[in-house]
Ligand code: SF4
């Protein structure tokens with residue numbers, strides 16, 4: 001059970017991200033909203049102690065918000081707001097990088113060099129990342145997420161070499 005109440009932190013993070021999204025265009029219209037193709041069983045990882053109006057599966061260590069492919073946008077989980085990016089630490093600073101866990105889901109990862117992502121979003125996500133990394137639980141959560149992403153990238157690279 002998390003002792004620290006995260007509500008205030010997550011309110012600040014949501015406010016910092018505001019309405020900005022990774023692309024100014026609606027990428028969901030291009031890919032058919034692949035990241036929101038929920039089947040009522042899979043979902044998005046919740047940050048430590050993050051509350052949601054969606055149904056939750058998993059245990060205290062790994063709580064997953066499960067949606068049916070729609071949600072109240074203003075209430076979507078933090079992971080959905082960052083997707084397909086993730087705040088990470090690099091050489092002691094907080095940066096925002098494409099979330100390798102999204103390989104195989106989000107087509108933007110394969111064409112990222114050609115895509116002009118919203119600088120405003122990236123700036124806000126970095127600031128939001130700084131808030132999150134200042135919290136020990138969130139720091140652990142984001143570090144684990146980055147490790148998981150690195151493993152996913154490794155697996156993808158093995159598969160692509162064997163094609
Ligand atoms: S999967 Fe990627 S491209 Fe598609 S809606 Fe989600 S973020 Fe946009």
Ligand code: SF4
Pocket residue numbers: 035036037038044067068069070071072076077080
């Ligand atoms: S909670 Fe909303 S934004 Fe997140 S995956 Fe489900 S429908 Fe998409």
